[in-house]
């Protein structure tokens with residue numbers, strides 16, 4: 001087979017990496033300007049964004065080492081039975097690309113994933129070698145995120161954790177049954193064991209010896225995982241329930257929800273058509289409510305009759321509309337945990353409210369200045385200069401937020 005030039009391989013292997021949803025921008029609505037209207041795009045491939053341990057947003061070269069793969073996961077474009085253009089980088093090429101992009105100031109780090117070539121150990125060994133050369137030969141201090149192969153030798157995963165800032169191990173699908181059905185070479189128990197090992201090693205790295213020496217660093221930016229949404233029949237509440245268990249069991253920084261993109265010759269094997277990207281977006285919003293806004297899974301499930309989130313309105317608004325008896329809240333008196341439940345109020349807004357109201361009484365205009373989303377919030381709050389009156393209980397409140405119904409095509 002003729003060898004493609006580096007540019008072509010970069011195009012193939014950066015495009016193939018877009019299915020790894022490990023970016024800070026994942027979950028955002030897709031915007032593109034390749035039609036000539038507008039400027040910029042948030043879904044191009046090659047460079048993605050992530051948060052460094054110190055909170056900075058950094059750009060990463062996001063590529064696969066290769067999209068050849070000996071496995072046959074039904075939901076994956078790179079599976080062995082897929083008819084896609086294949087390419088492969090050598091260890092030296094990935095190191096050189098990373099260093100050159102870094103020197104030109106295009107990137108601040110590397111996100112590296114790979115299909116499985118020959119064996120999990122061989123593939124993981126090459127990925128570790130890339131990270132090792134970057135750190136030890138090139139003295140690369142930038143961010144490295146390695147997508148880890150759970151079947152690989154634990155010693156290789158340990159070596160990856162010593163070199164990388166973040167490791168991720170994909171759980172792949174929301175249930176063990178789906179993994180068995182659609183990723184027959186993968187074993188959910190092996191995946192969980194690898195995630196548990198990473199957690200233990202990360203915790204051990206925080207310890208000091210009796211002489212006060214620190215243990216060697218291990219994945220300081222933690223571990224994350226990815227679940228593909230819509231390739232099986234799992235409901236949103238089942239997906240969020242699984243994510244909640246994963247956060248609790250493995251100390252994950254993030255669960256990424258990745259909307260399944262149907263692959264023409266694979267869809268026949270899979271039970272569902274592509275879920276809308278809105279589903280992925282609503283799952284991220286619900287995940288956020290569970291982690292940072294004090295909601296529990298039952299409360300989110302209460303907004304999802306049939307197990308699936310309302311795609312027309314966000315889950316916090318859906319919850320507030322079902323719990324109108326708790327509103328309107330007096331912004332000048334309500335407790336933090338209740339203010340966090342007001343649609344349109346984010347964590348920062350609530351912090352500003354609490355700080356400001358120590359000194360003076362808040363008025364409606366103050367909330368606007370603080371960045372509160374008053375279009376949503378005003379039906380649920382009362383404060384100086386504003387009372388919602390009958391708005392909170394009005395029958396058409398949901399309709400004010402939901403998109404208008406579309407006329408269905410007759411033919």
Ligand code: SF4
Pocket residue numbers: 069070071072073076077078079080114115116183
């Ligand atoms: S192992 Fe990874 S790259 Fe290979 S088919 Fe499965 S999901 Fe795709």
